[in-house]
């Protein structure tokens with residue numbers, strides 16, 4: 001009989017894990033707390049390892065990417081509000097693929113729909129785990145319908161908690177959030193713009209970064225930009241109380257440039273935004289018996305790393321590979337899975353501190369150093385592009 005796995009969460013990590021499990025010959029069941037699948041979302045740069053995982057999961061052909069030609073133009077706004085050529089997220093080494101989170105989830109959704117295999121995954125919306133009991137020979141899970149409150153029990157050979165940063169599976173099986181979530185003294189607010197910042201091209205990216213606060217506008221080839229407002233604070237709890245727009249107007253007061261003005265006005269009109277504190281999740285081990293965690297639930301490297309979606313995809317594809325190699329030994333499979341992934345995750349969790357300085361410098365001196373570094377990077381990039389253009393025209 002085929003082994004059954006419960007995957008908690010219909011995000012990138014959950015759907016990747018489900019496809020990986022199916023590739024290994026398992027039957028996954030996904031439960032999702034929300035009543036329906038979410039779409040859209042914020043800018044995500046998908047790195048080479050994530051794109052490879054998409055290939056391994058068989059979803060690469062479904063992935064819609066939105067890179068402007070040549071990575072698009074990025075503008076840095078100075079303290080006086082002037083614009084100068086800058087270096088955007090898409091200009092970093094490795095040529096990230098520009099998507100919104102929903103693009104990756106849409107590709108995975110087609111993957112779990114069973115187009116390739118004719119075997120759609122059983123997805124149950126408005127469902128959450130209430131109790132998880134690993135007996136040693138199976139895992140008995142008490143499931144609840146979020147809408148009606150109705151509860152029922154089911155047994156699985158494995159449970160994968162892919163339920164995000166504040167994972168219920170992690171809290172239930174491994175312990176309280178405080179044991180694993182580190183606080184980064186920073187906040188983010190993200191949302192899609194209806195229109196580009198006036199006087200900029202539709203595909204432009206715009207960065208206005210000052211000590212302790214920054215606005216990033218991410219331009220795409222074929223849709224309006226998305227925005228990231230981020231700032232540092234030593235009291236993240238207090239930030240979440242009261243009106244978000246008032247809070248952000250106070251935080252960004254004195255930063256009077258077109259990007260700040262436009263995005264704060266847009267925030268007042270947007271029907272949906274994400275406003276949250278920034279954390280990393282650090283765990284000594286991502287599985288216990290027959291319960292494993294994947295994605296942000298296990299290792300959230302946070303947005304500054306630019307690696308969470310990539311890691312979530314890899315988590316699922318590597319899980320499938322390990323289970324295929326150890327069909328009769330889940331313990332061995334989970335050990336191998338973790339040993340392959342952990343160096344990658346640790347590296348990117350560490351790098352995130354440095355990258356945070358690029359997103360939002362911690363002080364005036366860092367802001368100044370950052371500007372110099374980015375100006376040099378921008379000049380080097382322009383030279384590279386000019387050389388490539390010259391080579392192309394010589395070849396024609």
Ligand SMILES: Cc1cc2nc3c(=O)[nH]c(=O)nc-3n(C[C@H](O)[C@H](O)[C@H](O)COP(=O)(O)OP(=O)(O)OC[C@H]3O[C@@H](n4cnc5c(N)ncnc54)[C@H](O)[C@@H]3O)c2cc1C
Nearest residue numbers: 009011012013033044045163164295296306307308309310
């Ligand atoms: C602003 C921002 C920018 C980012 N930029 C990048 C980037 O450029 N590159 C990159 O690689 N990554 C980026 N990331 C990170 C990336 O988006 C995340 O790491 C990734 O989406 C995490 O996926 P996940 O499936 O682990 O978790 P989630 O996306 O949080 O999904 C968890 C799912 O589980 C469900 N769920 C939660 N609790 C329960 C429950 N009790 N029962 C059932 N279901 C439940 C949720 O509803 C959700 O559907 C960024 C993140 C942010 C916030």
